[in-house]
Amino acid sequence: MYATIDIGGTKTLITVFTAHGEAKESVKFPTPRDYDQFKSELSAALQGLEHHDFQAACVAAPGRIDHKNGVAMVFGNLPWVNAPIQADVESVLHCPAILENDAKLAALSEALLVRDQYRKVLYVTISTGIGGGLVIDGQIDPDFDSIEIGQMLLEYDGELRRWEEFASGKAFQAKYNMRVGDMPDDNNGAWYWFARNIAIGMVHLAATLAPEVIIVGGGAGGHLDKFQERLAEQLKIYETPLLTMPPIQVAKRPEEAVVYGCYDLARMRYGHHQ
Numbered sequence: 001m002y003a004t005i006d007i008g009g010t011k012t013l014i015t016v017f018t019a020h021g022e023a024k025e026s027v028k029f030p031t032p033r034d035y036d037q038f039k040s041e042l043s044a045a046l047q048g049l050e051h052h053d054f055q056a057a058c059v060a061a062p063g064r065i066d067h068k069n070g071v072a073m074v075f076g077n078l079p080w081v082n083a084p085i086q087a088d089v090e091s092v093l094h095c096p097a098i099l100e101n102d103a104k105l106a107a108l109s110e111a112l113l114v115r116d117q118y119r120k121v122l123y124v125t126i127s128t129g130i131g132g133g134l135v136i137d138g139q140i141d142p143d144f145d146s147i148e149i150g151q152m153l154l155e156y157d158g159e160l161r162r163w164e165e166f167a168s169g170k171a172f173q174a175k176y177n178m179r180v181g182d183m184p185d186d187n188n189g190a191w192y193w194f195a196r197n198i199a200i201g202m203v204h205l206a207a208t209l210a211p212e213v214i215i216v217g218g219g220a221g222g223h224l225d226k227f228q229e230r231l232a233e234q235l236k237i238y239e240t241p242l243l244t245m246p247p248i249q250v251a252k253r254p255e256e257a258v259v260y261g262c263y264d265l266a267r268m269r270y271g272h273h274q
Contacts, residue, residue: 003046003057003093004262006102007031007085009077009128012042016051017263019271025050035080043092054095056270058262059085060102062131064146070099076129098265104140105261107133110215110251112264122211123251124149126198126221130164134209140265144209154200167197169220180220191227198227199234206235207243217251224250 006013008031016025027045032038062076070086086099107123115138124132130150134141150164165171172180176190183190202214216224235245251257
């Protein structure tokens with residue numbers, strides 16, 4: 001069995017998987033702002049699980065990760081700094097734990113689903129902010145490890161802005177007072193605006209990383225079907241003989257990519273011990 005823990009800014013989700021990837025048990029609780037309180041609630045939730053004998057655990061966290069020491073250094077939307085999450089989880093579950101960035105884990109999960117077609121996969125998650133991960137031959141690319149694509153500085157309305165400031169779900173809601181999923185399909189102006197802003201960043205990523213496919217997920221990105229045609233039109237504008245845009249696909253499990261990525265990484269690292 002594997003324990004997966006997805007720490008979000010508002011809620012934390014714990015899911016128990018069998019060795020074959022079947023989700024057997026799930027529990028979630030609001031993520032406290034205070035780390036000590038979070039530790040206490042996480043410990044109680046883990047001890048309250050029906051299953052307790054784990055091969056390994058994997059924790060997904062937003063922000064920058066110190067893999068060597070198992071520490072989450074900075075969180076995107078939580079005030080925690082240098083939180084020793086890996087050691088804290090290991091002390092409760094008495095099994096090895098892995099700590100990884102949530103977008104990188106989602107990238108791994110989605111890349112493994114298309115590994116028969118593509119070896120170099122870029123995953124872009126568009127939610128409150130924008131994140132992503134690069135997976136090559138079924139492995140998270142370590143060179144992409146500390147890159148936060150949502151922080152790319154791009155020209156927008158005549159000034160340099162961070163990509164996620166004008167192309168995220170939060171930016172969409174700020175402009176239209178409506179979530180991406182609630183916007184009517186026939187609002188051409190809104191979808192053109194959103195597609196164009198996403199395309200600005202994707203062109204830079206395609207030129208720099210040369211992925212074979214770009215997979216889009218996240219709370220807003222999971223609605224790619226609403227603006228995929230417009231996005232393709234915008235990306236086509238920027239093509240040159242030296243830059244051919246890769247296909248853009250929606251994530252197969254946009255809401256569950258992170259927890260399945262946790263399972264995938266834990267199984268890859270520790271499955272041989274079974």
